[in-house]
Amino acid sequence: MQLPGEGVWGPPADHDTALAVLRKAVEVGVTLIDTADSYGPYVSEELIREALAPQGHPYPDDVVIATKAGLTRQGPGVWTPLGQPAYLRQEVEMSLRRLGLERIDLFQLHRIDPAYPVADQVGELKALQDEGKIRHIGLSEVSVADLKEAEQTAEIVSVQNLYNLANRQSEELLDHCTAHGIGFIPWFPLNTGKLSGDSGPLAEVAANHDASPSQLALAWLLKRSPVVLPIPGTKSVEHVVDNTAAAGIELSDEEYDALEQAGRKAEEEGA
Structure with a gap:
């Protein structure tokens, strides 16, 4: 959940x-709150604690907090990978402090840094998992090959990649995750490109x-897919309610196929 200001930098325009x-x-029933140390940076994690676990109160029992590290910030809209194991350890420790947790339910490597071996980056998270500071390990923006390489070092329970109706670049990874029961968390899930116009299959459905x-x-x-866990970001209470209501919509196979075909056409046309 990205709550900071423009460029995912600084505080939100309206704190309250x-x-x-x-x-x-x-x-309204959301049980997964996804964030990252780089949102703000640090702002989003601090807001989550203030909102959901103020003044030392525990988080709601059924809420899973997921966060990430591996991208550093030099300004609005600037994201630089850093997978140095000592840095990842530091950020886990700092996220624990900011979130007010003794263990992070899901900690994700925000990007694989090519400057360091995957085994070293994931291995540091595995060490922290063994110490009880991380419950589960996830990855972000990876390929099937990346996932398989990481799995040689630790169990990976989820991946988080760009994926939506109009962008299927992670289709192979989603199919792999579906086959192996690995959670797939699509970021930017609401992008529909030109499909959101007044005419066409999306409007009709x-x-x-x-x-x-x-x-x-x-x-x-x-x-x-049953392993998909969308994380739509929003800055308004009304949109939170609307987004959550989507879980109650049951598409027929015909409606799903129509959207599938429209989405692929939009992707081919660069919508």
Whole structure:
């Protein structure tokens, strides 16, 4: 969940609204809160603790907090990989402090840094897991080959890649995760490109369900595979409620196929 300012840098434009968004998400049934140390940097983690575990109170029992490290920030919109094991250890320790946790449920390597062996980067997270500071390990923006290489060092329970109705560049990875029961967390899940116009399959299916194009984009992802866990970002309470309602939309096979074909066409056309 990205709550900081423009370029994912600095504090949110409205601090109180950011807290309200987080609290509403949990209130309407969201159980996975995904963030990263680089959002802000650090701002998002601090907001999550303030909203959900203020003044030393425990987090709600069913809420899973996932965070990431491996990207450093030099300014708005600037992201530089750093997978030095000592740095990753430091960031895990700092995330524990900022989030007010003794163990992070899901810690993800934000990017694999080509400057360091994968075994060293994942191995440091495995060491932290063995110390009880991380429960599960995940990866972000990887290929099937990257995932298999990382699995030689530690069990990987999830991957987080760009994937949506109009962008299927991680299709092979999603199929692999589906076959092996690995969680697939698509970021930027609401992108529909030109498909969100007033005409076409997306608008037609949305009208059939009295839903928005964004809700249909999420419903399509949820039907795409049982291992998909969308993480739509939002800055408003209203959108949190709308996004969550997408879980109640059941697409028919015909509707799913129509969206599938429209999405592939949009991707080919660069929508």
